[in-house]
Amino acid sequence: MKQMAKPAxxxxxxxxRGFCAGVDRAIQIVxxxxxxxxxxVFVRHEIVHNRHVVQTLxxxxxxxxxxxxxxxxxxxxxxxxxxxxxxxxEMAHKQNLFFIDATCPLVSKVHIEAQRHHTMGNEIVLVxxxxxxxxxxxxxxxxxxxxxLLETVADAANFQPRDAAxxxxxxxxxxxxxxxxxxxxxxxxxxxxxxxxPREDICYATSNRQAAVKAIAARCDTLLVLGAPNxxxxxxxxxxxxxxxxxxxxxxxxxxxxxxxxxxxxxxLGVTAGASAPxxxxxxxxxxxxxxxxxxxxxxxxxHEDIEFKLPRxxxx
Numbered sequence: 001m002k003q004m005a006k007p008a009x010x011x012x013x014x015x016x017r018g019f020c021a022g023v024d025r026a027i028q029i030v031x032x033x034x035x036x037x038x039x040x041v042f043v044r045h046e047i048v049h050n051r052h053v054v055q056t057l058x059x060x061x062x063x064x065x066x067x068x069x070x071x072x073x074x075x076x077x078x079x080x081x082x083x084x085x086x087x088x089x090e091m092a093h094k095q096n097l098f099f100i101d102a103t104c105p106l107v108s109k110v111h112i113e114a115q116r117h118h119t120m121g122n123e124i125v126l127v128x129x130x131x132x133x134x135x136x137x138x139x140x141x142x143x144x145x146x147x148x149l150l151e152t153v154a155d156a157a158n159f160q161p162r163d164a165a166x167x168x169x170x171x172x173x174x175x176x177x178x179x180x181x182x183x184x185x186x187x188x189x190x191x192x193x194x195x196x197x198p199r200e201d202i203c204y205a206t207s208n209r210q211a212a213v214k215a216i217a218a219r220c221d222t223l224l225v226l227g228a229p230n231x232x233x234x235x236x237x238x239x240x241x242x243x244x245x246x247x248x249x250x251x252x253x254x255x256x257x258x259x260x261x262x263x264x265x266x267x268x269l270g271v272t273a274g275a276s277a278p279x280x281x282x283x284x285x286x287x288x289x290x291x292x293x294x295x296x297x298x299x300x301x302x303x304h305e306d307i308e309f310k311l312p313r314x315x316x317x
Contacts, residue, residue: 005294006293007294009269010268011268011270011271011286011298012268012271013271013299014212014213015300016205016208016301017272017282018226018278018282019276019277019279020275021305021307022107022203023081023276025105026048026080026102026104027048027053028311029102029311029315030043030057030062030078034062037076039061039062040061040063041075041078042070042071042077043077043080044077044078045064045133047081048080049230050276065077068092071097075098076097076100077097077098078100078101078102079100082103082133083104083138084140085137085139085140086140101312103137106173106201106203107137109197109201110172111141113197114142115142117168117170117195118142121166122166122195123162123167124142124146124147124148124170125150125159125167125168125170125187126149126150126169126170127151127171127184128151130151134172134173134174135149150187153183156183156190157190159187167191167194167195168194169194169196172232173203173206174236175206176236178240205233209272212272213225213237213272215302217241217244219268220269221266222247222269223238223241223248223272224285225238225249226253226254226271226272226277226282226285227253227274228274233275234251235251237249238251246270250262255284255285260292269289
């Protein structure tokens, strides 16, 4: 019996995609701690928002916990890349725990900005998503009530500062560039003296991945983002794709979640990955489509990333 020819599928592969320098550093920290101190090593919360990464580290001896009271006193604990409130290392000191902080340096930069504005007596607004670990960590750098969270344009329009002449803003690092610009535009119109960071807080990796999606979205019948539902930067890529003209865009965690009934009649596909998704997940998706289609892959690059962050000194011995 003659085998049916597979339909043709052009795949546009967005670049940059996948791991950013902060994620790569955080994973390396857990791996180095395991090498240096042996298993088990405890990690407070997911080191990054990706189940594949978490499960891979679990297989090597990492144990992920919600709170520090689950960590025995004789084992090291790593804090996640998203950053933690000041109360967490304070509690670790009280419990005599040995801890290593894997907070992304670009998140730490926002923490420093928040502290600087607070010291200067400025009221601070944080543009971000309620409940996200990075937002919890950033707001937790200062006393309760010192930072007001704004999530939407409506929040910005309704916000009433104590003193409009002494108002500063910071942002979560993984937001939609366009959504954040709209919120900040409203704030600047209302408060011309608004003070911001010397360089924007949305990180280079978030901006680059969104730009790469914008470069291919209008050419794609469907766009897939490899990432986790609790990954802010991954969810924003889905939104960016739809806003940039892609007919449909989906978040999938891995090739096992592909629903090929969604792709009937598709001729062009876009593929990218959030900053915490490893390249192996992208390759598995490409392999899965190659089983169903005669695929032709075109990589579309908007920039080249070569940023690396140093590991904590204690791990460089």
